[in-house]
Amino acid sequence: MKLLGIVGSNADVSYNRFLLQYIQKEYASLFDLEIIEIKDIPMFNQSDDLTDSVMIQNLNRKILQADGVIIATPEHNHTVPAGLKSVLEWLSFKIHPLQDKPVMIVGCSFYDQGTSRAQLHLRQILDAPGVGAITMPGNEFLLGKVKEAFDDLGNLKDEKTRAFLSETLQKFVRFIGVASQLKVPEKLPEEDLHATGKIATTIADVDMHADDWVEQASAKVTPVKGDTYVELDRGILTVDQINGLLKSIPLEITFVDSNNQFLYYNHTADSEKMFAHRKPGQVGNPIGDCHPARAYAHVQAVIAALRSGQTDRVQMPVPTHGPDKYVVHNYAAMHDEDGHYAGVNEYILDIKPIVDFYLKKTGQQLTGGKVDAVSGASQKAAAPQVDAVSGASKKEAAPAPVAPAMPKVDGVSGASKKD
Incomplete structure (x- = not known):
């Protein structure tokens, strides 16, 4: 199972990054977690549309390809950081990769209450039209007094905390399985297999069907x-x-x-x-x-x-x-x-x-x-095989591919075009 972990902080030193790194290391036998940063993504500005930029498209593809997403958020002034909110604006403006995507929220804070208020706001944001994530209910992982929580090797010290995190992550894996049954794959746009259009590198006025x-x-x-x-x-x-x-x-x-x-x-x-x-x-x-x-x-x-x-x-x-x-x-x-x-x-x-x-x-x-x-290979489950077709063989038709389901796109943007 492939998961994506989003560091919800743009700070150079982040305990939420430490938490995702701990999860990546400790639960490698349960899933593959790729951690991605948001610190280099510009603030959302619909007047300067960066949807097609490498950074936004890279994040878009990684979310689409993941089975589920874990967002680790700090709490700033009783809510999520501006940088994380901005990224979610980009992901609900013209693209909608989180639509119907299973999401789990975790968070670290210096204080006793963890990131409870930020997590509550983040749930509301993820449920907004244009975002449309399927956020796992309950099972809130709120890590308070985070300065004391990790040892020198980056491991969580408290046994009860480790046990609760393990329980919530195992539930999230099961939640992903349940959520996948709810999704109705949306038909992707039809491909023009006869190449009737033109792109910048098309050599015009030459018959594509010519043997020479x-x-x-x-x-x-x-x-x-x-x-x-x-x-x-x-x-x-x-x-x-x-x-x-x-x-x-x-x-x-x-x-x-x-x-x-x-x-x-x-x-x-x-x-x-x-x-x-x-x-x-x-x-x-x-x-x-x-x-x-x-x-x-x-x-x-x-x-x-x-x-x-x-x-x-x-x-x-x-x-x-x-x-x-x-x-x-x-x-x-x-x-x-x-x-x-x-x-x-x-x-x-x-x-x-x-x-x-x-x-x-x-x-x-x-x-x-x-x-x-x-023998001696990893015990992780192998990734599902996806059938395809030879790029130029006319002799045999290959089995039908099992392509990943396209997230349903909501017509309403989570970032208003009027503001």
Whole structure:
């Protein structure tokens, strides 16, 4: 289970951060907790809309992808800090990732009452139209006299406090399971698998269906070739070196842009020898042309989940290549420097040689049972597998993906547009 912990303070030293770090460490066998900071997020200002900024979109995606959220709030003047309130304004202005998201509130304070008044206000905020979180009722974890609560290693000292925190966290995990049954997944926008639109990098006036699309497109834009240098974000390589590097990677790599046009694959083998039987003539095609119509629903679900930010990666084991291969198809969302969706990087590999090498070198072995696992591996439950479809294979339709449910979007913003 994947949880997101939000530090509700922008202070450099925060006991609420300490509390989340303790939870992250102490309950690692119960869930994976990623901690995120709000201290660098600008104050909400609808006249200076930063919804599409990297910081806001990154937070948006992380909340969408989490099974639940834990917010650790201080108490300032009997309420939540201005920084936390501001972040919630951003998350209810044009985007609504907390809608129907299970949330647990915790908090630390220097005083006896903990953060009781701040937590009460935070519950009201999370219930507001446009925010719409499903906040776990009761089970308030209020840590008072926090300066005395932690030892030098960052652990809670009091046994009763630890026991109560453990109880509330276990209840929250069960609460997430119950809340998930209440959600009705909202249908994601339809993907244009025929790439009828245009984006800034679309090469116009070249037939996408042409077998010689690469040659026609090259004549149109005269791209750099051969020993011409290309400046990358962390290096300078020639085009030939980039091609050689991509061909040397033991993966089948495909790039589909945000317009759903298939633009590249690393041509390391003939089509019949590839796991996904790509052909040179497919490059430039709309992604819909690379799949049979019966697979469109699966392709739609994968791309929509990546584009929406519900997940950054979809993985699918494909056993149809034979018992001597452990082939995994991976689909990773790509984003530009501003955090906007830029397309899909599909990479396919046979992990069996890697597994065999690892077992031989370490002396470990696969154990029996319904699901094989490597001895000594973590006892945490494995993440649910999400089915997907090969980026360019026309031969077989893959099983339908189990895409994460899109949070229901409330039409009313929690931050008034009139103020």
